[in-house]
Amino acid sequence: MKRLWWIFFLMIWPVLALVVCAMTPGLKWGFPGDGLSDSTIGVEIDHLFYVILIICTVVFIGTQVAMGYVLWTASSRPADRRAWYSHGNHKLEMIWTVIPGIILLFLALYQTRTWAEFRMNSAYPEAAKTNIIAEVNARQFEWRMRYPAPGKTLERKPQIDDMYQVNELHVPAGTPVTIQLRTQDVQHSFFLPTMRIKQDAVPGMIIPVWFEAKEPGEYPLVCAELCGWGHYKMGAIVIAHPPAEYEAYMKSLHEEQFEDGYIE
Amino acid sequence: MTSEVQTTGEHGDTGDSHCHHHVDNRWWISKYVFSTDHKVIGIQFLFSTLFLMLVGGAFALAIRWQLAFPNTQMPFVNTTFFAETGGQITPEFYTMLFTMHGTVMIFLVIIPILAGAFGNFLIPLMIGAPDMAFPKLNMMSYWFMWPAAFCFGLSLFYEGGPAAGWTSYPILAAIYDAAPGSGFAQTLWLMGITFVGVSSMMGSINYMTTIINMRAPGMTFFRMPLTIWAMFITAILQAFALPVLTAAGLMLIADREFGTCFFVPAGIVVNNAESTVGGGQPLLWQHLFWFYSHPAVYIMLLPAMGMISDMLSCMCRKPVFGYRPMVYSMSAIAGLGFIVWGHHMFISGMNPALGMTFMVATIMIALPSAIKVFNWIGTIWGGHIEFNTVTLNAVAFVSMFIVGGLSGIFMAAVPVDIYIHDTYFIVAHFHYILFGATLFGIFAAIQFWYPKMFGRMMSERLGKLHFVLTFIGMNGTFFPMHMLGIAGMPRRYANPYLHEYLEHLLPLNQFMTYSAILMGAAQFLLLINVFGSLIWGKKAPKNPWNANGLEWQAPSPPPHGNFETQPLVYRGPYEYSSPDHLDKDYWPQTEREVYDPTPTSTV
Amino acid sequence: MLNRFVAQNFLSAPANASPWLLLVCLLAGLAGCEQVQSDFVFNEKTQELLPEAEVKVKNTLVSSFGSPAQPTIPAFFPVDRGQITLEIADFDPEKPTELLIEPVETDVDLVGKKLQFLFDPEDQFDVTMEAIEEELPDPIAELDGITIAAYDAESGKLTLSKALPDLELIEPGLELAANPNYKLHQGQFLYEQHCQHCHGVSGSGDGPTARYMEPKPRDYRKGIFKFTSTGSRDHVSTADLKHIIVEGIPGTYMPSFKLLSDESLDLIVNYVKFLAMRGETEGMLNVEVGLDFNKKVLADELEGVTDPKEIEEITTEFKEDMNEFLEVDYPEIAFFGQLDLADAWIEADNEDAIVYASVPQTDPYGPSAADPSLTSIENGRILYLGKDAQCASCHGDGGKGDGFQTRQLQKRREGGDFTVPGLHDDWYNPLKPRDLTSDIYRGGRRPIDVFRRIYVGIKGTPMPAFGGKSLTDQQIWDVVNYVMYLPHEDTMPIPKLPKAEASESPAVSSIE
Incomplete structure (x- = not known):
């Protein structure tokens, strides 16, 4: 039983969170009204929202699965096997610095046009x-x-x-x-x-x-x-x-x- | 774990060992009340903040009550406060409630419990120092928290309490008779903030000096545990950001009391008072306030991050994955933390070009946070984990931090923030960070260092129960807040259901309130565990977790002066399961190498 | 609900017992919390009456108006109670628990509803008085608390929860009200949500939020409302009240409740009227009874008397007088007083009560109808500064609301001066005259609104009614034009008639 806590972190809570999110539109807990924006700029904002939502969902699933997996393996390691002695991995560090960096930079730049349109006088319709x-x-x-x-x-x-x-x-x-x-x-x-x-x-x-x-x-x-x-x-x-x-x-x-x- | 520890624990030394070599004959007042001992001060901070957490939690439950059962009789306080309306809560009372909830939780619970309680207790122990560099300053830092608490508490009894939100934006907070809660209570509140600031300032100066000057021989910067790194970075953040808030607070007091109008433009008429003379700018307050309060978010998170790294590493019997990247990313968070304050002001009307700059900086701050998450997962990876209360809380920290971090991206993106700014989405976000991450970190830390603080173990059973109930209650309360935010429910509404487009959210809010009651009730388990274990807890050995840190080489609890002999440090803090050291799976920092004369580089 | 939740979530989990016990106690405390009932507060004048009189007045108020949880109002007051009106088709005194009624079309289930008999008020009063004279129990009082036990829609037979007393007034054709105070209940609920925290449970303008406001929320109990379309001596009309709730009062904390449904607005107006009527009834009784029988009168009579025997004699005599008054005169005064109040409210809703201008608005820039040699604005200015209207004495020469009266001690209505210089309203709150240059018009900014402010005055304040007395309607229009022009004075010169032959009156030149 003691070892099965990983199920809590891999199976129960993230899955429940995703299910609740998926149910949201049906329960009218999402965007007000019919869920569609009533203004033109709102349509763009919704689009950006969904872009971020998709990226975040993927990251959420990815990280939660990774964490659940490492918890599972770490808790089911036989008592006589020592933990893996590792101070890290330079290549991995580079990968998980650069890839999220690129994605985040893309996200930031992708937002600018709508913002300019909304607030910058020169970009007004x-x-x-x-x-x-x-x-x-x-x-x-x-x-x-x-x-x-x-x-x-x-x-x-x-x-x-x-x-x-x-x-x-x-x-x-x-x-x-x-x-x-x-x-x-x-x-x-x-x-x-x-x-x-x-x-x-x-x-x-x-x-x-x-x-x-x-x-x-x-x-x-x-x-x-x-x-x-x-x-x-x-x-x-x-x-x-x-x-x-x-x-x-x-x-x-x-x-x-x-x-x-x-x-x- | 604990039973195993009793047999395998180092030397089986128990807490009372210090009696042999230190005869401590200080008067009890200077020993337990006005003590200059960092451990006593840390414990004073811990108990005070736990008490204040109950106060802040009571405010939170009152808020939740109003949102679930608007304008109905509020339990316990209805006869005291609302006799004239037949027990119905008034809107100005509600504004006071959320203002004080935020104030108490931020300034009197989270910041002092991290920096005050754990910073104080752990820093000298973990770096092998007998005490802080400035013990008297340290004592003052604790005793300056009480005038603050007194000011906040007194302000509650002044005409409606402070009711301008914890951000206390002018004009609402700047014009004396403008609105309920802008009376003398607001001035008292600002004085409270100043006292808190002084208290934290004294603490942070002390921490920096201690960490720089008082490390044990051999404790190089890169042999410091991540907790110490986090405390160090936090202290720097605090030392540089706090003066700005204190100055702004004094300016606002001057605006209120002497009519200086730093933040008040001309020609404003509130509540039919005299028209203002003006010349000021309300946005100035927002810049100054967030210049402190955004770094403050990291002040409220970084120490927990550091402690989590230490605990995860120990519980997985494995070195921290990427020690240096962890340090660098914390430094990056701190550095970037100074240039992202503007993301609280995207729709405030400041120059829209600034919005772009702050957006890029803010989105990029997600990067070091992501690196830390990956490294924590890496730390668990291939470890030898045991699910005790510490592990559970620590893993919950990571899991909740992921949610809080991801929801932060929505708000960092300016166009999306146009919509979700000041809705419940932001409330969800910062509660996932401050409750989900920081508080779970604190729960883990209490469980982990409790044996060192009091020489007794905490109950595992109660701890786990507390964890499960808190986890369920917390997610039940805060996860639906994302939905409320997306549904467009603004913050700080005493009765949102007056608006047609929010009416259908009442059942969801009621569910959240039930969860919040569960979560609030669960905290009594923590209290029972903390205070009950003082009496009934099993006696703890010197090193119950088989950890490497210096603090575990001192007796439990450590005597005045901490260490029996000056500890010498030979390696980094995370040498678990080292192949160089096969007789046990840990290798304390102070343990001198026996069969290899040259200490292995640890990083 | 909460208890079940506690049981499901807490009691079933196995654990160390002590924390659970604590939790359960805590949550039980939450769930079973004490209920506080709000109640109407009697005004301080009522407390000053002698105890017997005080009890009498309070009883009258409670029996006529109930409590916030059970609001009632006599049927003759013009308040929409939301009752279902039934008509007796047949009544057999042999079967006192049964009534036959004319068929009704209603979706509401009648069973269990309270029933009220709508007698002619004066007949009803006579019956009560007769009973009192003969020292018999009041048959009208016996009708209290009758509910409908069963209703047969086909035959129209109502079965009552208790027997009807022997009463001649109960006859075919008499109207009945089922569920008589339904809308007051609903109104009370909405009032509690939206209004109560400022205006207070009794409508006395002293809710908990009120203490932070300037100006103070209206105290309904005098029945005086500032901004009305009705004449200067009339009550407020229902439409006026609704207008204020919909539009709010700019420049005060009274917000606009425009987004509430029309139905909700009507319910709130209804309840506000109810509170005003209750307050006015209390005030009326205080005056009628308190004139002779309050503590102060007795104290005055006893002043200087030291002999204890004499004191007792005077007191006894005084009390005898009072008891006689309370028994003989009081019921009549209380009843007909309320009837008069109700009439005043009914009249206010009469179309005739509304003030309209007898002439159309003059073009502000064209010649004044009152004095064709000047533009309307110009003439308005002369009137504003002149002796007849004396606007400037309060509102100031420049319209800034800083006339000399604001710096003088004013007289209280019952004699003596206010301690603070400046104007006060009837509730003795200090009052600033409107700053006419601020472009804020509390009672509405349509020309007709401003016209009415001048014509009927602002009730409860020193702003007098000029209409039909000191100013003609044409002159009022000139003043309206000038007042509405004031905020724009600095950007536009005062218009003058282009014609050269327009002779300048000496008054104008002296002012300029």
Whole structure:
């Protein structure tokens, strides 16, 4: 019995871990919603995630099997046979330094394009540079949006005809849009889980964030940086409209916003 | 193993042998309380941190309770704290809970148990020194931990406790009346951090000096056990990184108390307080904080890595596979550890080009970690292993470290980190490292060096039971956190189920809480084992594991001054099953060669 | 659940017994933890009543409004209780445990549900009073706790859990409410999740989180809500409450709960109204009873009296008066007081109660309707600084919320000065007038919202109602235009009419 512990490390725990991982999508514990990203950049992020996942799974299986195997052989070594006296192997050391090194370097370089696309101004899609639709203002504990009046562009300073909304961000679907992210008080983080978008809102900074909703629909927006006791309450929604409806919606919002409540 | 040891153990010397040659007539206060003896200080650290681990664990269970049964009555504390809401936990209490869980576990448990308890106890013994280089400084390092614990503890009773997370990012932590938990409690918390820093600083200076200057004759750098190497590298990391945190902490205190605005930009209005004067940058805090706190992750891991190498080698009766690569990779981890702090800030809004640089550095830091894993597997390979508690915990360390290391790659890759940053994935990752790896390493180390500390063996049966329950509970608690992270559940949510896309995760969270309760309860076995064995444990011989290290040549427990005679070192610490030495399968570092006048090179 | 888990995982494993025992004790402690019940807290005025009166008031409140675990409310209050309404088709007094009802269509199983009889409130009151006069047990009270034991859907026969008292009011056509406080229960659950930690169990605005907030969360118990669309003397309307919950209050810690479902929002509004009604009823009873019979009144009467005999005489007489009041007048006051409160709430939801502008908004840059020689913004500015509205006295000349009143000691309503200079609200919390340049409008930023703030004032605060009194609707629009222009003053000059012949009034030149 004492010797059979290797089974625990080779058979039971890693296998269980793999089984749980394999079951994850079926149990809806994986990516939110249907598991597919709702934004274009999210698709790339998912792809990179799966690349890493595959590499990691292979490494996980490899190392666990190797460890289970050496545990098995080491525990079943006859009592009269001495352990293998070895201080290491230079060639092996070289192999397991260089190969993982190459793989890791590849991984690092493979990531850079998506990162540049997401954050580097020069690599933004063209439309994202011009299509600045709203200022998202985080505050304890809600999201306040400021839109320019229909037909106008967003100014850094609030304008008299700007439109405001709380916990609702309306965007056109199918085109990259940029929001200006800022905070009125403490640090917050603009997190769109189904779109795989996240960016901290830092006091004193205005940070542009672009994303493209693939389809019209409603997507959750939450806060991902501790902002006080009500951190968990900062739920909002991003509503992506078909482009034509978006224009109409903005017009109706403008009307509602400047309603004088006069009934003839 | 132990019964075998009793018969084959060297000379059968037991712990009381020191009575013959040392009459120790110090007053009991200076012997056991304000002692300058590194062993007493180490044991003081050990007991204190074990106690504080219970405190931190209680915080963790409270967190888990809220996540499994949100806004229901919390056991034990409901009448004390929440009478006015009918026992319902409040969100600001929850923020305090996770802040204090992190603080206590990191600053008062893991760092002091590794550097304080084991560093103190093992360094002089393993290098053959009678004590630390600066015994009084060493004593102060322990006694500076208590003001820190006092500050943290007191802060709990100040208007909601500190509630800005253990990272305490400004503005939340910088504006005095901004939010619950940003009151005086936050200042107290920062003072606590400063005290911890001073304590660690005194320790690390001491360790470096001791290791450099006080090695026994013959103990060259490359004959040092990997534990000592790890402690040495850790001490260097600490000595160079800590001043930055201390400075940042003092700046934040100044921001809070004197309105200096190092980290506060202009025009911020929180809680309808006066608008801030400004001129500062919140990102500055993040850079300074992580400049310490990322190396701190390695401070919390490297000593365990070193100890695991020693224990695995002894338990497999086999030299460590690739001693020098192990040393180099630890140094590489330490070196790279200084230039990867930015990976905590990928989405913080810092220059995106920095993100790329930090990503490459971070991904490359996986390399030395991988080398270490391969070498540990190599160490077991062809060994002669026996599955006792030490082995089990040590192997669990390697296994959990693999998981923690691999999940780290996801976060090192910036684009993927955009999504999983600040979700439960990161919580899973660092718990696999800090609990899965470090704590299993600590459990192994306690079991392994306990005979040397107290002259008695710990119970194998209880030890194994503790291992199995902890292993199951730990994986049951932390493995599903990966799933929560991928499902997009952000950290630090008092009630995530308010959000529709997270509602279905409640059953999974409940399962995790049950596992956590199991894991928490299992720690009482460890306590029973540690304290019960003081009384009921079998008397331990000098060298119960037939190990090579210098510490095993001292009596168990070693007397004041450690060694009967000045030990001389003839070889490296890992000469197990040497073909040059056939009468036993180990070859202590101090044992003089009898039939071969030239000592074999050991590496 | 937990106990079973403990049994499965711990008890079966063979090992050294002592640690297991410890573990099991620990986990049993976890599982069998003490349950704390939250309860409504009575306000401090109630505690000041003499003991007999205090008990009476508390009993009234408990019987009318129950507890958080069992919220109830008299049927005449306009709260959606989510009841299933049944109608008696036939009742045979010979068979007091049976009722025939008109057929109903409901998915809800009626069996086991509580049953309430919806008598005409005044008839019901008469029956109770009659019983009290004749010193008989109150038949209405006997109806408490009746549940439906069985229901036959085909014949419409209800079998009751206990016999009905002999009561003429129970007759065909009378309506019954099954499961009468269903929605209050649901509302209470949601309120506990989302609101309670700030607004408190009783809606008194003193939940544990409240102490960290500025401004303080609303205390519902006065029934005063700041931002309403109803007239200055009216209660808040249901729509107003919902609007606040959906939109939040910018510039405060009241967040927007927009993502909750419409149904949940209604339930929460409902429960908030319930708490407000409970608080108001308590306040009303305090005033009615406390005017004559609180501890202070007795103490005043006894002041200067030293003879113990005299003290006893006065006390006895006082108590006799009180007992007579409590027996004869109190039930009536309590009942009709609540009925009046309910009427006020019903009226607030009336379409007539809502304030609309009688004229459309003036173009801010066009001529003012109130004074066509000036632009609307310009005229608004004159009004803002002028004597009639006196906006600047609190909000300051530049709109920064720093008018001279903020530096003066203000009077308390019941006499005496506040100790701290500056404005205070009705809850005696210090209050800063809005900084109008901050571009934050707590009650909403639509022109009609700002119009209503000026027209009806902000209830519970020193912001008065100007509508129909000191300002005409046209003038209010000018002020609205000026106020909304204020945040942009530094980037735009004050618009003036282009026409050269627009004569400058002396007021304007003196200001400029």
